[in-house]
Amino acid sequence: MTAIAGADTGLWRRCHGTARERGLAPALATLLSALPPGASVLGPGGCAVLPAGTDTDGVVVREANPPGGPVMLVRGEPGPGEPVLAVGAIWLRLGLSQYLLDRCLEHLGERRTGDTTLLRQQLVQGAIAEVVTLHLQVRAELAVAGDSPGEGQLHAKLTEADRGLLRLLGAAGFLAGGPGEVADLSELLAGAFTGEIA
Numbered sequence: 001m002t003a004i005a006g007a008d009t010g011l012w013r014r015c016h017g018t019a020r021e022r023g024l025a026p027a028l029a030t031l032l033s034a035l036p037p038g039a040s041v042l043g044p045g046g047c048a049v050l051p052a053g054t055d056t057d058g059v060v061v062r063e064a065n066p067p068g069g070p071v072m073l074v075r076g077e078p079g080p081g082e083p084v085l086a087v088g089a090i091w092l093r094l095g096l097s098q099y100l101l102d103r104c105l106e107h108l109g110e111r112r113t114g115d116t117t118l119l120r121q122q123l124v125q126g127a128i129a130e131v132v133t134l135h136l137q138v139r140a141e142l143a144v145a146g147d148s149p150g151e152g153q154l155h156a157k158l159t160e161a162d163r164g165l166l167r168l169l170g171a172a173g174f175l176a177g178g179p180g181e182v183a184d185l186s187e188l189l190a191g192a193f194t195g196e197i198a
Contacts, residue, residue: 011084012091012142019095020102023068024185025051027095031088040079043086043193047075049185066182067099073188085193086151093158094138096186100165100179101131107169127168134161155190162186 011034019027029051032041041048042058050056050072052063058076065071105128108119118124134157141154162183166173174180 012088015088016091016095019092020099023099024049024066024092024096024182024189025069025071027068027092028071031085031092034084034088035082039082041082041085042074042076042079043191044078044081045191046078047073047188047192048079049073049189049192064181064185065177066185067177071185073192081193089189089193090138090142090151090154090158093155093186093189094135094142096182097131097158097161097165098135100162100182101128101135103179104128104165104168107172124168127164131161131164134158134164151194155194159187159190 011030015027015031018030028049032050032054035041041050041054041056046058047061048056048058052070052072054072056074056076058074060072061075062073063070064073105119108124108128109117111118113121119128138154138157141150166180166183169179172178173183
C-alpha cells in the first residue's frame with residue numbers, strides 16, 4: 001500500500017482521461033511531469049515504460065508504437081519506487097482498460113451474426129458486464145483509498161478486465177499496434193512502477 005503526502009488526485013484523473021482518449025504515451029508524459037526534479041523514473045524492479053525519446057540512464061529493451069505514439073521499455077538500476085508513479089499507474093491502466101472497452105464495443109457492434117450484431121448476444125453482454133464491474137470496483141477503491149490503494153489487487157482486476165476484452169475481440173485483438181499490444185504494455189506498466197508487483 002502506497003501513501004502520498006499532498007496527493008494530487010486531479011493529476012491522476014488527467015492521466016486516466018488522457019490514457020482513455022489519447023493513448024499511453026501522452027498519459028505517461030502527463031504522469032512523469034509530476035515527478036520532482038531528479039527523481040528516478042525506474043521502478044523498484046529496475047524498469048519503466050516511458051514515452052519514446054525520454055532521457056534515462058536505462059537501456060531500451062523494447063519499443064512499441066501503440067495508439068497515441070511510440071513508447072519504450074527501459075531497464076536499469078532499480079529506483080526507490082516513486083509513490084506518484086505507483087498510484088498514477090493504476091489510474092493510467094484504468095484509462096487504458098476503458099479505451100480497450102470502447103474499441104471492443106465498436107468492434108462487436110459492427111460484427112454481424114445472423115440478423116443481429118455480436119454485441120447483442122447474451123453471452124457477449126455478460127462478458128462486457130463483468131469487465132464494466134471490474135472497472136467500477138477499481139474506480140470505487142481508488143475513490144475510497146485515495147492515495148493509498150491496495151495496488152496488487154487493483155492491478156490484478158485491471159489485468160483480468162483487459163484479458164476478458166481481448167477474448168471478445170478474437171484475432172482482431174492481437175494485431176501489431178492494436179488492442180493486444182495496449183493490454184500487454186499496460187501489464188508491463190504495472191510491473192514497472194509498483195513494488196508489490198515487481
